[in-house]
Amino acid sequence: xxxxxxxxxxxxxxxxxxxxxxxxxxxLDPWGYPILRSAMVPxxxxxxxxxxxxxxxxxxxxxERAQNRRP
Amino acid sequence: xxxxxxxPALWYATRATGVVTLLLLTGTMLLGIVTAGRFASEDWPRFxxxxxxxxxxxxxxxxxxxxxxxxVVDTYTSIPATAAVIPFVSSYKSPWLGLGAxxxxxxxxxxxxxLLRNRLGxxxxxxLHWLAYACWPVALIHAMGTGxxxxxxxxxxxxxxxxxxxxxAATWRLAMAARAGSR
Amino acid sequence: xxxxxxxxxxxxxxxxxxxxxxxxxxxVPGLAEHEREYGTLWLRGRSGQRRPERLIDxxxxxxxxxxxxxxxxxxxxxxAVAGRGxxxxxxxxxxxxxxxxxxxxxxxxxxxxxxxxxxxxADAVGAAEAHLCVHRQEHDLIDGLxxxxxxxxxxxxxxxxxxxxxxxGRYVSSEQxxxxxxxxxxxxxxxxxxxxxxxxxxxxxxxxxxxxxxxxHVALIARHGDSWFRGAGLPSAPGSMLVTVDGAVRWxxxxxxxxxxxxxxxxxxxxxxxxxxxxxxxxxxxxxWLPVEVAWPVPMTRAGLRAVGGALGAGVVIALPGSSCGxxxxxxxxxxxxxxxxxxxxxxxxGLPALxxxxxxxxxxxxxxxxxxxxAGLLPLIEGRGACRHPDGATQLAxxxxxxxxxxxxxxxxxxxxxxxxxxxxxxIPGDEExxxxxx
Numbered sequence: 001x002x003x004x005x006x007x008x009x010x011x012x013x014x015x016x017x018x019x020x021x022x023x024x025x026x027x028l029d030p031w032g033y034p035i036l037r038s039a040m041v042p043x044x045x046x047x048x049x050x051x052x053x054x055x056x057x058x059x060x061x062x063x064e065r066a067q068n069r070r071p
Numbered sequence: 072x073x074x075x076x077x078x079p080a081l082w083y084a085t086r087a088t089g090v091v092t093l094l095l096l097t098g099t100m101l102l103g104i105v106t107a108g109r110f111a112s113e114d115w116p117r118f119x120x121x122x123x124x125x126x127x128x129x130x131x132x133x134x135x136x137x138x139x140x141x142x143v144v145d146t147y148t149s150i151p152a153t154a155a156v157i158p159f160v161s162s163y164k165s166p167w168l169g170l171g172a173x174x175x176x177x178x179x180x181x182x183x184x185x186l187l188r189n190r191l192g193x194x195x196x197x198x199l200h201w202l203a204y205a206c207w208p209v210a211l212i213h214a215m216g217t218g219x220x221x222x223x224x225x226x227x228x229x230x231x232x233x234x235x236x237x238x239x240a241a242t243w244r245l246a247m248a249a250r251a252g253s254r
Numbered sequence: 255x256x257x258x259x260x261x262x263x264x265x266x267x268x269x270x271x272x273x274x275x276x277x278x279x280x281x282v283p284g285l286a287e288h289e290r291e292y293g294t295l296w297l298r299g300r301s302g303q304r305r306p307e308r309l310i311d312x313x314x315x316x317x318x319x320x321x322x323x324x325x326x327x328x329x330x331x332x333x334a335v336a337g338r339g340x341x342x343x344x345x346x347x348x349x350x351x352x353x354x355x356x357x358x359x360x361x362x363x364x365x366x367x368x369x370x371x372x373x374x375x376a377d378a379v380g381a382a383e384a385h386l387c388v389h390r391q392e393h394d395l396i397d398g399l400x401x402x403x404x405x406x407x408x409x410x411x412x413x414x415x416x417x418x419x420x421x422x423g424r425y426v427s428s429e430q431x432x433x434x435x436x437x438x439x440x441x442x443x444x445x446x447x448x449x450x451x452x453x454x455x456x457x458x459x460x461x462x463x464x465x466x467x468x469x470x471h472v473a474l475i476a477r478h479g480d481s482w483f484r485g486a487g488l489p490s491a492p493g494s495m496l497v498t499v500d501g502a503v504r505w506x507x508x509x510x511x512x513x514x515x516x517x518x519x520x521x522x523x524x525x526x527x528x529x530x531x532x533x534x535x536x537x538x539x540x541x542x543w544l545p546v547e548v549a550w551p552v553p554m555t556r557a558g559l560r561a562v563g564g565a566l567g568a569g570v571v572i573a574l575p576g577s578s579c580g581x582x583x584x585x586x587x588x589x590x591x592x593x594x595x596x597x598x599x600x601x602x603x604x605g606l607p608a609l610x611x612x613x614x615x616x617x618x619x620x621x622x623x624x625x626x627x628x629x630a631g632l633l634p635l636i637e638g639r640g641a642c643r644h645p646d647g648a649t650q651l652a653x654x655x656x657x658x659x660x661x662x663x664x665x666x667x668x669x670x671x672x673x674x675x676x677x678x679x680x681x682x683i684p685g686d687e688e689x690x691x692x693x694x
Contacts, residue, residue, distance in 0.1 A: 008446045009599035010641045011193055015109055020116045029635050033600035055121050057106060059193045 001040040004066045005049060009033075011060035018061050021052040040066065081145040086220055088138035090229065092131055093214050096178075097233040099127045100207050104240040108247050128182060135175060167216025170209050177206035207237065267512055269486035272494050273470050274510045277363045282398060285409055288366035293477045295370050295411075309378040309476055310336060316480035317492040318472065322346055322465030323540065323568040325556050328472070334452045335462040336379040342456040343376045343384040343414075344437070347466040348421055348428035351538040352590075352682045353570045356496035357466050359508045361388065361395060364470065365402045369416060371469025374476050376414040379462050383414065386466070387433055390420025391690055423690035425539075425594035426644050430463035431455075432596075441693035443596040444642035465568075467496055487513035491555035499524035501573035501680055502531060511554060518550035520571050529575040533658050535681070537567025539587050540647030542654035543580060546573075563654065572681060579674030581617040581662055583681050584655035588613050590683045591648040596693075602645040605636035613652055617675060620666035629656055 005025065014032035024045060026034045041049045041063070053061045102124035111117045139155040142148075150168070154161040156176055159169035184191060184199045191199075211230065220226040276283055276291035283291065314329025335341050345368060349357040360368055368386070376384045388395055399418045406412050419437070421427055427442035434455035436442035455461025464472075471493060475483050484492040491513040497520055500506045504525025511520055517534055521527060534549040535541060542564040544552070552558050556566045574580055592606035609632050616625035629652060637649045656663050662672065 008641070009601065009639060010444075010446050012600060014600050015117060016111070017117045017121055020118045029601060031600055031604040033604075033639070035635075035639070055118050057121060059188060059196075 001042060002066050003041040003046050003049065003063055004039045005036055005041055006039065006062045006064060007034055007036065008060045008062060011058045013058050013060070015057050017055050017057065018052040021055060022048050025049070026052070034061075078147075081141045082147065082219075084141040085138060085145065086218070088134050088141060089214060089218065090220070090226060092134040092138050093210060093233065094229065095127055095131045095134060096207055096210055097236060099124060099131055100203065100237055101240050102127060103203060104237075104244050108240075108244045125185075128178075128185075131178065132182065135178070139175070164217050167213055170213040171217065174206050174210035174213055177202050177209065181206065267486070267515075269512060270494060271510050272474060272486065273360070273364065273367065273467070273496065274508075276367070277359075282363060282402070283366065285366060285405055285411075288364075292367065292474065295374070295473065295476065307336070307378070309374055309472070312475055312480045313472060316475050316483035318468065318475065318483065319491075319556075320465055321467035321471070321495055321568070323351075323538070325566065328464065328468055331452060331464070332375065332379055332462060335460040338453075338460040339380070340459055341376075341379045341381040342437075342459050342461040343372055343379065343381045344430075344433055344451075344456070344461060344463045345372050345384070345386045345416075345466050345469050346428060346430065346433060346463055347386060347388045348423070348433070349389075349568075350423070350425045350428035351540075351568055351570065352684055353498060353500060353535075353538050353572060354568050355498045356508045356569065358395070360466050360470055360496070361386075361399060365399055366406070367470040367473045368466045369402065369406060369412065370473035370476075371464075371466075371471070372416055373412045373414065374472055375462055375464065375469060379460070381414060381462070383456070383459075384416045385419045385437065385456075386416055387419050387421045387428075389423040389690070391423050392420075396420055422693055424596075424693065425591065426596050426642060427693070429642050429644075431642070433463060434461055436694075443598060443693055444644075446641045488553070488555065490557065491553075495554070495569050497554070497569040497571055499571045499573075500682075501535075501571075502528045502575035502578075503573050504528050513555050514553045514558070516550065517544075517552050517554055517571060520554060521550075521573055524571075527573060527575075529577065531573050532576045532578075533574040533580055535572040535574065536570070537565035538570035539591060539651060539681075540643070541565045541567040541570065542650055543574075543584070543658035544654070545658050548658075563657065565650065574680065577674060578677045578680055579617065579662065579672055580655055580659040581613065581666060582671075582675040582677075583679065584651060585610070585614040585617040586679055586683055587681055588648055588652055591644070591651075595644055596642075599640040599645075601636055601639035605632060605639075606645060606648055608632055609636060609648060609652055613655070616656075616663060616666050618671050621668065621670040623667050625667050626656060626663050 012033060016028050016032055018034050019026045019028045022045065025037050025041065027037065029035050049063050053063045102120055106120050106124055109117065110120065142150055143152045148163055150161045150163055154168065154172060156172055158172040159165055161168060181200060181203050184196055188196045211233065215221050215230060276288065310329055310332045313332060318328045319325045320328055347357045347361050372384050372386060386399065396418055403416050403418060421433060421436050422442040424442060426432055426444055429444050430451050431445040431447060432442045434451045435445050437456045451461040451463050453460060487493045494510050494512050496508055496510055498508050499520060503521055506524060509523050517536060531546045533543050533545050535543050536549065536559060544562060544564050548562055552562055552564065554566065559566050589610040592610040595602050595606055597603050612625065612628045612632055616629065633649045633653055636645045638646060665672065
């Protein structure tokens, strides 16, 4: 797994487009905000993840190269 | 009908592509408003609105290019290519033609900034995107002012329909925002 | 709560007092008294050479960690800021935690220690700009500090001028990225990271944000060295720290302890329980409740408290008597925290009021058997989903309350509120008239 997803919670306005385009990884909480089931994106879903990132109306979804998170 | 460069065919093409551009631009406006208003239903997911909004704008660009191209190539009137983006450089039907260039400039600005959204950052992009609300009415005024067909019933009715649709969508959007604000 | 000077003798510790050695009674020590008590500060070594990196080495070797609640290794933070060009130093004395009084005590009675620390830090990281941030509504404190800064300027100390900056008094405004954003002209609300302030903070410069107590320790490490600092505390948790003890104890106040001191000993330092105790809240409003028998022997260190599901936080210890209802106290605090959010992130903006409602339901209504489950269901929807740690603090407090008061929680869930909810509130919550309602 070489990519990981992150949500910028300040930019996120709960449009919910990401959950429509990547339901394997993203689901919505009762208030319409995205919950990432896992941060890592399997290679097969990277193209869908990119599409979700591009379609987010507020640029709140980020796809990054996987790295060890700092504690 | 002859297809000579000074013949009526190009002129019809200009008018036709102009009308289509206006209708598509109205469509983009409506889809943009619906995106912000977050409409969704069982059969209509949000990504459809967002995707259609972006793709319709690309279609607008295609038909705008045809509209401008047929105008410039037409030797019946001598409108230079620069008139497409520089307002009032041609005196033909001024000021209405010039407004078309203004609308085209605004459209190009909105499109380019949207393509560079990632680099601009969200706030800068959103501020510039408001120019779309200037682009559409200017395009409409250009159409009515320049338009040979404005007195044709169906064209006039279509223009009226565009205005009504955008007005309705804007009202719906304001109502949604007011309801969200007062909650 | 009024800030009082602690008892002169701290039983059981030869190393103490350290920070609090110079605390007089109601008098702010002038520069001469400060230097008499703690020694003069030299920025240059005997040869006249500046060795700023030497301070960072010492602080790292000393193992000093941040005293503002997060506990990040201070030397590592300084190293991350230094060497990146012109930096900014921000001393955080805003003390957003209502139950904590240690920063206020330091700034009122020991300002020279804090200012020494700021100057040392500025020298070490190459800063040309330094701020000491306090709540902008604390006019007396600001005036007092301004006078002290002026006295030091006249004496030729502090090559980098230290600006006393008032910031909004909201709970999240004393978070380090909030302060950086406010100093940049924006609202005092947290920002999304990366970048963190040490990479890009005030005006894009690397910014060192340290709690004022941390900087006071730096001032003493510079004078006495890292081995001296390690002469107190534990090898894994060296040094001393200030704790604010409140609640059902005989002498509420600010005390200095060695890290690793048992929580029960801290309560005894404050005169011992004033009534029979049922629990301790350790770490403040972002901390955790522990039943008194669990908490009593736990060492006051990050690792020690985490091992029992607690948190050290900014060193607040509040003793809850048996006659109070821990759930009612928690409900009031969670409601306060919900009101204090920045409102930037959906899960916090929507989730904290829902959590506050659920805890209040358990504490003051209950009886339907659903309240505990409602709280448990909300916690994973809120935790970790904000840009800052505000929602995490609230969820940690709520979760610890249900765990520590589980018997009460089950009883409330079945039968409704207990008698303890009618007892006068113990945990301090600023009233509407005391609050700062603006972000800019």
